[in-house]
Amino acid sequence: MSTENGKPKTENPQLISSMKQFLSVHDVPDLSGLVQEALRQKQNPFGDEHLGHHKTIGLLFFNSSLRTRLSTQKAAENLGMKVMVMNVTADSWGLEFEDGAIMNGNKAEHVKEAAAVIGQYCDIIGVRSFPTLNDREKDYSEEVVNQFVKYAGRPILSLESSTRHPLQSLTDLVTIEEYKTKPRPKVVLTWAPHVKALPQAVPNSFAEWMNVADVDFVITHPEGYELAPQFSGNAKVTYNQNEAFEGADFIYAKNWSSYREYGKIINSDPAWRVTTEKMALTNDAKFMHCLPVRRNVVVDDAVLDSPNSIVIHEAGNRVWAAQAVIKQMLTAIR
Amino acid sequence: MSTENGKPKTENPQLISSMKQFLSVHDVPDLSGLVQEALRQKQNPFGDEHLGHHKTIGLLFFNSSLRTRLSTQKAAENLGMKVMVMNVTADSWGLEFEDGAIMNGNKAEHVKEAAAVIGQYCDIIGVRSFPTLNDREKDYSEEVVNQFVKYAGRPILSLESSTRHPLQSLTDLVTIEEYKTKPRPKVVLTWAPHVKALPQAVPNSFAEWMNVADVDFVITHPEGYELAPQFSGNAKVTYNQNEAFEGADFIYAKNWSSYREYGKIINSDPAWRVTTEKMALTNDAKFMHCLPVRRNVVVDDAVLDSPNSIVIHEAGNRVWAAQAVIKQMLTAIR
Amino acid sequence: MSTENGKPKTENPQLISSMKQFLSVHDVPDLSGLVQEALRQKQNPFGDEHLGHHKTIGLLFFNSSLRTRLSTQKAAENLGMKVMVMNVTADSWGLEFEDGAIMNGNKAEHVKEAAAVIGQYCDIIGVRSFPTLNDREKDYSEEVVNQFVKYAGRPILSLESSTRHPLQSLTDLVTIEEYKTKPRPKVVLTWAPHVKALPQAVPNSFAEWMNVADVDFVITHPEGYELAPQFSGNAKVTYNQNEAFEGADFIYAKNWSSYREYGKIINSDPAWRVTTEKMALTNDAKFMHCLPVRRNVVVDDAVLDSPNSIVIHEAGNRVWAAQAVIKQMLTAIR
Incomplete structure (x- = not known):
């Protein structure tokens, strides 16, 4: 299954770009290369299965998802990764995002802890979080996804944030x-x-x-x-x-x-x-x-x-x- | 793990039947053969693990499930498949099933798209959907499962439909x-x-x-x-x-x-x-x-x-x- | 991946203890040995991946969980197991725990059946169940987890019970x-x-x-x-x-x-x-x-x-x- 004896067939010697996060087009070092990589994966879906061996992706949903949920899970599994999916609010705890909050309301956990803890269990973390549509400044500051970037200590993959849907x-x-x-x-x-x-x-x-x-x-x-x-x-x-x-x-x-x-x-x-x-x-x-x-x-x-x-x-x-x-x-x- | 070098032990040379869907007993070409196959799987649960390699089953639940949920997941994993489970309404979107509907109500997605999209990600799709118990004609037309058959472009496995529970x-x-x-x-x-x-x-x-x-x-x-x-x-x-x-x-x-x-x-x-x-x-x-x-x-x-x-x-x-x-x-x- | 040809690196010849359940410290035959085993797993997370091959753990949540949910899933996967996660009440049926109950209320299934059935599908079962905080005697009798022990016919792993959180x-x-x-x-x-x-x-x-x-x-x-x-x-x-x-x-x-x-x-x-x-x-x-x-x-x-x-x-x-x-x-x- 893995390819320890040789290069996988899809390996592209020109492809040396890598990404530490994927929140927007600005994170892409080589746009045309990334498009071509996607087309190569389509031709050979399991050619890079060795890459994700013993790696885990966590997919965190603050909101509904069908396509993103299933396609990202499928993609990670095609790459040999383990996938842990969590509907954050339903499965775990309401999260607080305000810095310095006195947490005496209905939020049981601060994103500072939640993100850092999930970072202990996952090699890559995907986050879906919709905007409030009430507070433009807050939404456009991308509070949720940015706090995951700040506190998780792991690469963050946007599964649609307040202002962007880069996948x-x-x-x-x-x-x-x-x-x-x-x-x-x-x-x-x-x-x-x-x-x-x-x-x-x-x-x-x-x-x-x-x-x-x-x-x-x-x-x-x-x-x-x-x-x-x-x-x-x-x-x-x-x-x-x-x-x-x-x-x-x-x-x-x-x-x-x-x-x-x-x-x-x-x-x-x-x-x-x-x-x-x-x-x-x-x-x-x-x-x-x-x-x-x-x-x-x-x-x-x-x-x-x-x-x-x-x-x-x-x-x-x-x-x-x-x-x-x-x-x-x-x-x-x- | 796989058996590329030889026939798996459970292979039955007489068994040539296959099923493109499993919605009722009418989809079974050889009933006695299917019963015997189940008993063979019980004797040797991992003997056909190679068959599902690199295949994905999606299990879609519109309703509660314990036995069907766990046993079908287990069965698919025993056969080497990847499993993606989705509680449709809670995890994704409310689905519209009426043909020609003007979708200005509370249903965000038509089954025409949902089924076809899930078909892009899964090799086999299992669907559980209970009847309304209000509208006999609608329930007995098996609207939900039949629309998945019509639009998914993949084999559909009934996990209990309005009028039948073939598994x-x-x-x-x-x-x-x-x-x-x-x-x-x-x-x-x-x-x-x-x-x-x-x-x-x-x-x-x-x-x-x-x-x-x-x-x-x-x-x-x-x-x-x-x-x-x-x-x-x-x-x-x-x-x-x-x-x-x-x-x-x-x-x-x-x-x-x-x-x-x-x-x-x-x-x-x-x-x-x-x-x-x-x-x-x-x-x-x-x-x-x-x-x-x-x-x-x-x-x-x-x-x-x-x-x-x-x-x-x-x-x-x-x-x-x-x-x-x-x-x-x-x-x-x- | 598995180590059929030799002993895995982390194998400790002194370690002969095993546990049939994990509900409290009283289930641990060698406390110091268990702590050392955890530290060994940390050093070599995949060294015992062969042990869980073709084994399934079911993780049952009656209550919210973040750390326990993800860390136990990760641990089981590191050991090569398949993992089936279920939010019991949301995914399946409300459970009855009273012996002899006439079940004409809102509980659709008795734990006697639910536990025994899940035991048919899983080799180990993890259970999280919080106390009522209303009925001390009931909570301190550990009704939920003890009924799983009694009826599941499989080793039970506490994921936090009414009175203890041994993990x-x-x-x-x-x-x-x-x-x-x-x-x-x-x-x-x-x-x-x-x-x-x-x-x-x-x-x-x-x-x-x-x-x-x-x-x-x-x-x-x-x-x-x-x-x-x-x-x-x-x-x-x-x-x-x-x-x-x-x-x-x-x-x-x-x-x-x-x-x-x-x-x-x-x-x-x-x-x-x-x-x-x-x-x-x-x-x-x-x-x-x-x-x-x-x-x-x-x-x-x-x-x-x-x-x-x-x-x-x-x-x-x-x-x-x-x-x-x-x-x-x-x-x-x-």
């Missing part, structure tokens, strides 16, 4: 790489309506990654839904969804709540829903979404069920993205 | 095979009282399996508790419990709610409880129950704690039944 | 062994304030272990917080916390509710909080706590964040303590 964004870039039919495709991130106020993590992160990838990137949303400037960067932004769709090679749909009027739903215009008519404006674009998706609210059945929808394939790629990242983290702690 | 029924048949003292034993399924309205899945499924097994099968229950005709089939049915017990070799007790007055408790007569006096009418019958069982409501302590009670042994056989089934599913996807 | 106490002894600077250090168990009524399990168990270890053991608490006599034994007990701290080498802080006025908070005097000033009375003592700990209620930030705090190291040792215990249990069932 999703890497997956999206890998998927675009697989489906693109021209060197520099037009990629459109479009806001779409929703019944609940949702985090900005996925669009923030997608924008952050697209801004450094070799794509023609456009963001379209109603007025008032501007992403935080550090995420939208130099992307083209338009309030005209139809104009944005024209000639697009990839439509990436996602709802998010307002950053300006923080956490609020300030528009629920169904005209922003992605329909067959709108898809007809594109260059036969592929339809992408991180899932879960509200059918006939965010996007019509006809689009999701069309051959141009690649959302399931995209979700499948979550494994290979996670596997590439964990591989580089394992390399860093060898 | 339990196979276990029961294996247990009867072990304990029978004559070629064609008399097997009696008896209704018993309960304080809650329970599904018909276990008795439906038990009847379905006994009707094709080589046993003399009798069902006894109060008037109004008739099972759906497609399950009771040609079984002898009597409202006279004492008459049914006479000469029985196996008493299989179970409560269920009414099929006719769907999901209702229409009788709670304690006279239907299984007692030592009633067991004395039998041919020294073994007492069986799928568990969990309400002591002194369904059956007296004196019966459950007697040497003729084989309920724990029966529960232990859940591992070997699951192992036989998963082995045949692995064979199908090789 | 924690062994960890504490191992940690004291590592940090002590004299043959017979002074170890002080001090009560500290808390906002919730907590079990006596940790202080009971700590006292029980310290009373047989080679340490100078002192307990200090406010009047009315006397531990049950069978646990405090011959330990020195004082109501004067300052006096107790004088010359101490280890301060072990913990809140507990009253045994006398059972389960009640009868004192919440903040003067009992462990502070830098109090630590200054000691012989440069190390600060210990089982965690989770309420910062600035039980102990000040300044103490927990000082170099003398060894709480994280202590929590890390949970793995090696569990590994030593499970190793001896595996030896017993070979």
